[in-house]
Amino acid sequence: MKEKSIDPASRIQDLENFGEFGGVNPSVTDSATYTFMHAKTMLETFQGEAEGCFLYSRHWNPSNKYLADAMAAMEGTEAAWVTASGMGAISNAIMQICQAGDHIVSSVTTYGGTFALMKNYLPKFNIETRFVRITDLEAVEKAIQPNTKMIYTESVTNPLLEVSDLPKLSEIARKHNVKLVVDNTFTPMIIEPRKLGADVVVYSLTKFVNGKNDCVAGAICGDVDFISSLIDVNEGTSMLLGPVLDPLRSSQILKNLHTLHIRMKQHSENAMYLADKLSGLGLKIVYPGLTGHPGHELMKKQMNTGFGYGGMLTLDVNSAERAAELMECLELKGVGYLAVSLGYFKTLFSNSGKSTSSEVPEEIQKEMGMSEGLIRFSVGLDHNIKRTFKLFKNCLEDLEFL
């Protein structure tokens, strides 16, 4: 018997799934439907009673199952299901938990698409959301109503990089019998929300997990009952709305997942170096690895060791105009690309208020403390980060930021 691994990278490494001809990678199942030798087994599969049978690829596909099992192994959950985008995962998890008339308490700082889903779209189904500052635990608890069904947050929030206190949020959730749903897109390997008390963990696999920026994908990780409920043929949100991931993409993402631990270390090492150097120049840098970050100690308490503090940092240059000048220069000098998204091998940067958080009205941006000059960086896998810093500094000098 093999020893059970305790860290997420080793749990992924321990998976052994051979292809049908002994290939070292699992075979790709390029089929939408599956044949049965006995009609009775087909009926049992429809009723969710036949083990190991595949019915139709909107429900399960073996290639998706391999990726889902690997995500569940990483997250320490019983099961997972993979979706065609991160938003597919978030919307399906929420709609599976909430009915018309229900209520959500959410961090006001969340990915702009999630904010728009809760603020603009879910009210169509009579699901209302109260947005709170997630670091204010008193405000979180006060916002809970009799019809609240979930507390929603991101482990490290987008784009302000606040650290959610997951054990405390979980305590509040348990006390009020609501679910804690956590988006762990920014911190795979680094934070394990399940271990810290989350009920459901959602992901955009588009970002660090895949790491290649060649597709969009997502995952929902949770207990077997929850994942089974999502794909119930009569009532499951995912089965009925159908945001399933393509199996060819699943097989690619699975291979990339096996190098995630190495990439996270490098993203974190590079981000730490830049955060340290840039804040040393007197710039307004936010990075959870810096001792001055208000969530630094909490992050240290919650994180797995060996993967660093993540690849995301922000720089506030006060105005959107100055942010635009700097970003254009950084792109020209070769620091990275002016682009939305994150978790890529090249550094990506964008002005959050004018891009990935533009769905958040300006007054709420101000209220949550998001400056219009905030640039969010997803630091890449640069081999020579010292050289990157020099290029960065050239721009800062040319544009008289220093």
Ligand code: PLP
């Ligand atoms: N969650 C976070 C934290 C994100 O940053 C994003 C996208 O930027 C998403 C979810 C949505 O993921 P996708 O674009 O794969 O739908």
